[in-house]
Amino acid sequence: MSLETRSGVICELCGSNEGLSAYEVPQGDLSEDQSIYICQNCKTQIQNDELDETHFNCLNDSMWSEVPGVKVMSYILLNKLDRQDLVDMMYLEEDELQWAQKAINADANKVIFRDANGVELNAGDSIVILKDLDVKGAGFTAKRGTTVTRISLPNDMDDHVEGRVNGTKIYLKTEFIKKA
Known part of the structure; x- marks a missing residue:
């Protein structure tokens, strides 16, 4: 029917x-x-x-x-x-x-991701890095002001997002990013 x-x-x-x-x-x-x-x-x-x-x-x-x-x-x-x-x-x-x-x-139980300003983040958003961050194991620094596009949200961590900087996939703490 x-x-x-x-x-x-x-x-x-x-x-x-x-x-x-x-x-x-x-x-x-x-x-x-x-x-x-x-x-x-x-x-x-x-x-x-x-x-x-x-x-x-x-x-x-x-x-x-x-x-x-x-x-x-x-x-x-x-x-x-x-x-x-x-x-x-x-x-x-x-x-x-x-x-x-x-x-x-x-x-x-839905996890909500928020940037340093408390703005909700969604998968696919663009973010801006707020301070220079040393990337462990990659040998470079993610510079302040760098825009990261198409982020993903890991299931196991609500205080990190995943994105590509300099072609390398890295995790960024939400306290050091803001939504673009």
Whole structure:
């Protein structure tokens, strides 16, 4: 069954029929019910993590859906909105609850990289080195003012970024860089 057919061509969260598209509920098992059909308003708020509680009063209805993805997404959003009264009323099967908890925990454990000024860094950003840094094992100094493009963010360290200086891949401490 297609998402359009299942949803009745309306947002499965709020009931709107404008700007509809598929949205993959995070941390799922890639089954057919992992995707839900939502409007652009819901999608934008979810992706930007800026939830309007008034808009999401619609979860009072969608939390009772028979579609696992809709129930799990409702559970995740109600937790983010700190609506424990509604979360306590919900019933999820054991596998749905594990799915929802996995998604909530993944969000809580997300590492945020920040430069010396506290600006959030993302993979692919460009940065500027703030002071001369001796590069151990490479025999050169990364000079102050050098721009490093297309940085990557290592999974195991939240106080370092990875980039190329003079053609050599190096790690730079976030306290010595700023976003370009």
